Amino acid sequence: MFSQLEMPPADPILGLSVKFKADTNPDKIDLGPGIYKDEAGKTPVLACVKAAETFRVENEDTKVYLGSTGSALFNDKITSLILGADHKIIAENRIRTLSTPGGTGALRIAGEFINRSKPGATIWVSNPTWANHQGVFTASGLKVENYPYYDYENKCLDFDAMVEALKQVSADDAVLFHACCHNPSGMDLNQEQWKVVAELARDIGFTPVIDIAYQGFGNGLDEDAAGLRVVANVVDQMIICSSCSKNFGLYRERIGACSVIGSSAAQADILGAVMATVVRVTYSMPPAHGAAIVETILSSEELTQQWHGELQVMRDRISGMRQLLVEKLAENGVTEDFSFITRQNGMFSFLGITPEQIARLQDEFSIYIVGSSRINVAGVAPANVDYLTQSIAKVLK
Secondary structure (H helix, E strand, O other): OOOOOOOOOOOHHHHHHHHHHHOOOOOOEEOOOOOOOOOOOOOOOOHHHHHHHHHHHHHOOOOOOOOOOOOHHHHHHHHHHHHOOOOHHHHOOOEEEEEEOHHHHHHHHHHHHHHHHOOOOEEEEEEOOOHHHHHHHHHOOOEEEEEEOEEOOOOEEOHHHHHHHHOOOOOOOEEEEEOOOOOOOOOOOOHHHHHHHHHHHHHHOOEEEEEEOOOOOOOOHHHHOHHHHHHHHHOOOEEEEEEOOOOOOOHHHOOEEEEEEOOOHHHHHHHHHHHHHHHHOOOOOOOOHHHHHHHHHHHOHHHHHHHHHHHHHHHHHHHHHHHHHHHHHHHOOOOOOOHHHHHOOOOEEEOOOOHHHHHHHHHHHOEEOOOOOEEEHHHOOOOOHHHHHHHHHHHHO
8 A cells, every 4th residue: 555655855944954953063053944932042931821831730620622613712812812802703793713733723624614615726825925835725625826925036025916916816716815924025915905905805706814823923913913804894704824833832732723704693603613524524623732821811811911021022032133133244244235124024034045055054154044045033143143144244255
């Protein structure tokens, strides 16, 4: 049965991490994986998370299954976090949310749900997009197409080309958008552009699928969800895939959510029930621990405020590193304009350097960057920024 199998190609980001770990250079820098790091290069457990875990250990009284939809309290809290507690969709009872194993699990359930609704449907994703989007949706049975998004030459959003492409999308198609902190470009839509997208979705009839994996890492919790809410105000149906990996630091707990919005409460009941059957034959029941942590934090005013403060620290650090990186590049004699880095949001940015320069950074200076030149800005710190920018300056000469 297995004799015809061949070794699959290595994941470019995971493979980079393996090389980094094996590198003995004490000055090595890993800018590949999309994981938040503090100034010491660590990914800490948030204090609010530790407090919530202590509460869970002391109060948990069963390990029984949660059911296919997961924790009802978690689902309610995440719905309010994404849409805002007073959004009309919540008041109209038009949204159904279920817990998933991380943001990737949410995307896979969304893909399977779309395929259940229209077998072999097409989903459009931005060019570029997160590397795993293509694989997740293809594995769900969907056809994946691309729409223009990032202007590599001018290092900005190619919105006009994006709009022209979306005008050609079919009413039976789905279109994936990044709510904020676009991975991998860091370039986000502004509110006026979101309005254009929302009106296109309404007029054409395609289904928006919003991936919100970094809420709170851009400009703030509400600010980062503002575009998503613009779309929700305009269309009758949409899907939202969210993750608690980054903003709660719960990477290994694998907790996210998939939400579906219907045109009415009655339709939302049908959509939610169908999505639950997709879960039942995929992983049956979601894990409980991560959801319990999040719902405990969001149910406590004290822990919520503590979380807001810790999230602010992470957000400010990333923003500060963007500014410092640009300043240090200039100090080290780099004449190219890297100011675009300060106009982006979240952890990611394309440096826009060549594959040869990326290879030199790795081979000569032990600086590990994805082949597209995408960097994780959270991997930059005051302790390594001089070495990093000096090395970049050398390969740019």
